[in-house]
Amino acid sequence: MTCRPTASPSWPLASKTAGLRRVFTNLLENALRYSSEGGNVTVGLQCDGEFRKAFVDDEGPGLPPDLRPAQMCALFSKGKEGGGKAGFGLYFCRTTVERWGGSISCASLPEMGSRFYFRLPKAAVHAEGEAPPDELLSAVAGPRPAVKGRRAMRILFADDQEDIRTLTTHQLERSGHHVHAVCNGSEALSALLQEHFDVILLDEEMPAMGGVQAAHTIRENEARAGSHAFLIALTGNNTEDDRARLRREGFDAVLGKPFRLEGLVEILEAAGSTLALTSVPKKPAAAISAGIDDLLGRIGGDKKLLNKMIRTFLRDTPIRIAALQKALHRKDADEIASLAHALKGSVSIFLAQHARDRAQELEDLGRKSELSGATAVYAALKEEIAKLEENLRGYAKQTQAQPRSTVSKQTQRLTGKRKKK
Amino acid sequence: MLHILVTDDDATTRQMVRGILKKHGYTVSTASDGVAALKAIRKKKFDLVLLDIWMPKMTGLGLLGSLTGEAHMPKIIVMTSDKTPETLLNALRGRVYQFLTKPFDAETLHGIVENALSTHPATPPIEVLSAKPHWVELLVPCERSVVNRVQSFLNLLETDLPPGVMEKVGYAFRELLNNAIEWGGHLDPNLKVRISYIRTNKMLMYRLDDPGPGFKLEELKHAAINNPEDDPLAHEQAREEKGLRPGGLGLLLTKQMVDELVYNEARNEVVLIKYL
Numbered sequence: 196m197t198c199r200p201t202a203s204p205s206w207p208l209a210s211k212t213a214g215l216r217r218v219f220t221n222l223l224e225n226a227l228r229y230s231s232e233g234g235n236v237t238v239g240l241q242c243d244g245e246f247r248k249a250f251v252d253d254e255g256p257g258l259p260p261d262l263r264p265a266q267m268c269a270l271f272s273k274g275k276e277g278g279g280k281a282g283f284g285l286y287f288c289r290t291t292v293e294r295w296g297g298s299i300s301c302a303s304l305p306e307m308g309s310r311f312y313f314r315l316p317k318a319a320v321h322a323e324g325e326a327p328p329d330e331l332l333s334a335v336a337g338p339r340p341a342v343k344g345r346r347a348m349r350i351l352f353a354d355d356q357e358d359i360r361t362l363t364t365h366q367l368e369r370s371g372h373h374v375h376a377v378c379n380g381s382e383a384l385s386a387l388l389q390e391h392f393d394v395i396l397l398d399e400e401m402p403a404m405g406g407v408q409a410a411h412t413i414r415e416n417e418a419r420a421g422s423h424a425f426l427i428a429l430t431g432n433n434t435e436d437d438r439a440r441l442r443r444e445g446f447d448a449v450l451g452k453p454f455r456l457e458g459l460v461e462i463l464e465a466a467g468s469t470l471a472l473t474s475v476p477k478k479p480a481a482a483i484s485a486g487i488d489d490l491l492g493r494i495g496g497d498k499k500l501l502n503k504m505i506r507t508f509l510r511d512t513p514i515r516i517a518a519l520q521k522a523l524h525r526k527d528a529d530e531i532a533s534l535a536h537a538l539k540g541s542v543s544i545f546l547a548q549h550a551r552d553r554a555q556e557l558e559d560l561g562r563k564s565e566l567s568g569a570t571a572v573y574a575a576l577k578e579e580i581a582k583l584e585e586n587l588r589g590y591a592k593q594t595q596a597q598p599r600s601t602v603s604k605q606t607q608r609l610t611g612k613r614k615k616k
Numbered sequence: 617m618l619h620i621l622v623t624d625d626d627a628t629t630r631q632m633v634r635g636i637l638k639k640h641g642y643t644v645s646t647a648s649d650g651v652a653a654l655k656a657i658r659k660k661k662f663d664l665v666l667l668d669i670w671m672p673k674m675t676g677l678g679l680l681g682s683l684t685g686e687a688h689m690p691k692i693i694v695m696t697s698d699k700t701p702e703t704l705l706n707a708l709r710g711r712v713y714q715f716l717t718k719p720f721d722a723e724t725l726h727g728i729v730e731n732a733l734s735t736h737p738a739t740p741p742i743e744v745l746s747a748k749p750h751w752v753e754l755l756v757p758c759e760r761s762v763v764n765r766v767q768s769f770l771n772l773l774e775t776d777l778p779p780g781v782m783e784k785v786g787y788a789f790r791e792l793l794n795n796a797i798e799w800g801g802h803l804d805p806n807l808k809v810r811i812s813y814i815r816t817n818k819m820l821m822y823r824l825d826d827p828g829p830g831f832k833l834e835e836l837k838h839a840a841i842n843n844p845e846d847d848p849l850a851h852e853q854a855r856e857e858k859g860l861r862p863g864g865l866g867l868l869l870t871k872q873m874v875d876e877l878v879y880n881e882a883r884n885e886v887v888l889i890k891y892l
Contacts (some may be wrong), residue, residue: 252663290852403723448632493721536670540626540697543719 214291216453220358221284222251222311223365225423229255229309246297250312253522257303288313299402339424348467350394352376353383353409355401363396372463380404381492388488392424394466396459398452399430399441406430407444408496414445416488419593425466487590489546492559505587508541508578511585516577523566523573531569532561538576542583544548550579618733619643619660623676624668624695627680629718633666635696636722637729650674654682662690664732666716669696669703677703680710689748691732695720699772701749708754709744714765715772735761739805742766749773752813758801758827763793770813774820777892785820785890791866792824792886800826800884823887830882841867 219238226236232611234254241248285299288311297315304310350367354360355378365374376391377383379401386392389433395413397406410426425448428441430478441449449558491501515538522530539554553576560569620642622633627648634644645662647653651673657665669676676694683689692708697718704715713732716725739759746753752773756762767790774782801807810825818831836842837854844850871877876889 199626293852391734403721493719494632495722496635497639498637500632503635504628504631507631533670533672537626538667540624540718541628542627543697544626544632546719 214295216292216362217252217358218288218313218480219221219249220362221288224361225284225311226253226255227253229253231255234308244312246316248312248314250310251306252304252310254308258301285311329515347371347373348393348463349373349391350463351383351390351395351405353378353380353396353401354398355379356398363456363459369461370460378403380406380409380412381489383409384488384492387413387416391422394425394427394463396427396429396450397446399428399432404492404496407441409492410445412491427459427462427466428521430471452507457605467513487545487586490544502591502594504544505591508545509587509591510543512538512544513581515579519573526566528561528564528566530561531566532558535561535576542580545583545587547579547583550576550583553579617641617643618663620644620649620729621645621653621656621662621678621690623647623664623665623671624744625649625671626668629668631697632726636725639754640726640729642729647700647780650679651678654679657683658686659687664729665690665692666729667692667694667712669694669698669707673846677706679698680707680712684710688836691737693732695727698727699775701773702770704769705744705747705749705752708769709747711741715768729760732763735759736805740808743808745810746801746812750815752811754811755808756797756811757805757876758797758807758809759805760797760803762789764795766793766811773813775814777820781890781892785822785888787875788870788877788888788890789822791870792822796826796828796865796886799831800828818892820890821887821891825885828884830880830884833883836867839867841871849877 197310221240230253235252237250237252237256239250239252241250267442289299292313292315295315297313299311300314301309350372352360352364352367352374354363354376357361357378360376360378364374366606367374375386375392377386380397381404382399383395384404387395397409399406406428410428413424413426426446428444428449429452430441430449431452433449438449448465448594450458450462487501491498493502494504515534517544519531519534523535535554535557539551539558542550542554555567557572557576560566560572574612620628620637622637622644623646624630624633624848625648630646630648634699637644645660646690647656649671653665653667653790656662667676667679675681676696680692689711691713692711693714693716695716696703697715707715714728716728722872735850739761740757741742742757742762742765744753745755750846752770754766767786770789771782771786773884778783793811796809797803801809807827809827810823812821812823812825814821814823833842838851838858840851842851870888874888874892877886879886881891
């Protein structure tokens with residue numbers, strides 16, 4: 196992707212950055228979609244009298260000859276081949292730009308490819324407040340090409356805003372980093388179970404699980420595994436107090452939103468130098484079941500509650516298993532169904548799918564009073580439950596027997612608070 | 617402080633739900649079977665009851681049956697992994713407020729509980745006119761929270777459909793129900809929208825009958841569905857003149873999501889069909 200600032204116009208965009216990002220994201224996405232591998236996409240900004248003009252060029256197949264530009268930007272009109280999703284993108288661009296008193300259009304380029312361009316009146320945008328002239332450039336085009344010799348990092352990026360996710364991922368990848376983007380904290384935690392990342396960017400506010408909560412879990416897991424990823428918080432609450440607060444929550448750096456790519460690059464460079472000093476992560480000693488970590492996320496990261504639940508489960512389950520065995524012996528179909536149902540409920544809390552399926556089978560057999568195969572299913576269920584119990588015991592032991600030096604920041608904070616009282 | 621009763625025979629589930637709700641500042645009591653729950657409900661006014669279906673002594677459905685005709689009926693959310701139409705429909709007949717499918721996470725639980733507690737206690741209930749798996753007919757008050765409730769319920773009846781179909785039909789139904797409640801019923805909870813859901817082997821059909829006088833399509837200048845072909849943005853201007861937020865794409869999108877969308881003459885009844 197080439198960025199071509201043909202002038203240094205003042206683009207007063209402070210109040211419109213989000214909208215503009217979406218317009219550019221849409222145009223860039225389109226351009227990339229119609230580009231073949233190795234092709235160029237060029238973004239340019241120009242001064243045009245009383246207007247500011249921006250364009251995105253691609254080297255794709257060009258526009259369908261029978262379509263007028265106005266039709267291109269209508270709802271649900273898609274190019275003929277390789278068309279994208281709902282046909283909504285250009286329509287959005289058009290309504291947005293026109294609401295600002297501008298216009299958008301497109302044309303096939305003389306040799307190959309197409310250009311989508313829009314212009315905004317200077318007067319209209321000036322009224323909304325000034326912003327640094329290069330704001331737009333950094334918003335769309337990314338930083339200077341990646342600094343040679345810098346090490347490429349594995350970056351996990353969690354943000355619920357699709358446009359930011361797409362654009363930032365694109366920019367970071369362009370700088371040579373490996374990026375995995377997800378929409379919330381729990382997805383980030385799942386990704387961490389699969390893969391190692393050097394740097395983790397977490398938006399503070401995301402649905403399902405926010406950045407702070409995810410950071411807690413990450414730090415706690417790291418305390419066990421003896422690793423340390425560089426955590427960056429992205430936040431709309433960008434006061435000094437908030438920064439301090441987020442650092443206390445376990446983040447290494449804080450980046451205010453909306454952020455400029457330069458800001459992020461600076462932090463990444465700083466991260467690169469500290470990361471070289473940190474140890475290569477060990478594999479967790481015991482295979483802590485993904486299910487348990489997932490469950491911890493699902494109950495809001497409350498470890499105390501999780502440990503309580505594990506204790507209750509370990510207390511109640513053997514009683515139920517014994518009762519189930521007796522019911523099988525008595526051939527009491529109703530009781531079998533009812534106990535199997537109860538077991539199904541509790542094992543599914545711990546996301547133990549195999550145990551859940553066996554319990555379901557047994558419940559069905561009980562409800563249908565078909566007890567001939569029940570003993571075999573019971574045996575399989577018992578085995579699955581034994582595995583789960585072992586796993587849970589291991590987890591409980593591990594969390595209780597943490598050496599003092601690796602006690603998580605969260606716990607330290609809590610004890611600190613208590614002392615103050 | 618708001619008081620919630622959690623009823624489940626599984627101690628781990630009770631503990632989890634209780635732990636999550638307490639964290640959000642609710643007072644929580646628990647019961648481990650239907651009989652104990654009924655006793656607790658008769659003794660104390662709960663703001664909300666979270667109810668498991670399969671429990672010893674008295675099932676959740678049994679409890680709902682015993683509660684019909686009680687002077688004070690608390691709002692009830694059924695937590696269940698049992699998604700058979702019979703259970704769902706019986707629960708709906710028992711005036712259940714909403715369904716929560718097990719297993720669930722803290723966020724979902726909290727969201728549903730908060731929603732349930734924030735709707736006015738005097739909101740008229742959803743009436744069940746027909747509760748057969750292939751023909752569900754409901755009379756719902758014109759109140760916004762109804763949309764999520766009805767949809768969460770109907771979604772459970774549609775779990776056998778491919779996800780893409782479910783999503784599209786869900787979108788279309790939601791849009792139409794919102795229109796019926798907002799434009800037809802003017803958000804007056806004493807007015808009702810009649811919803812029919814009819815499922816055959818080859819199609820899924822919804823019919824919505826709103827209490828309003830209908831509308832003329834020509835008057836919907838603010839909706840994209842009405843734009844002339846050569847001016848796909850005409851409605852935007854109309855919206856700006858009327859001071860409406862940008863949008864107006866609902867009906868147009870709805871039309872794209874289903875196979876048939878037909879109105880009666882007055883346009884206060886609409887049928888949508890998706891062929892399966």
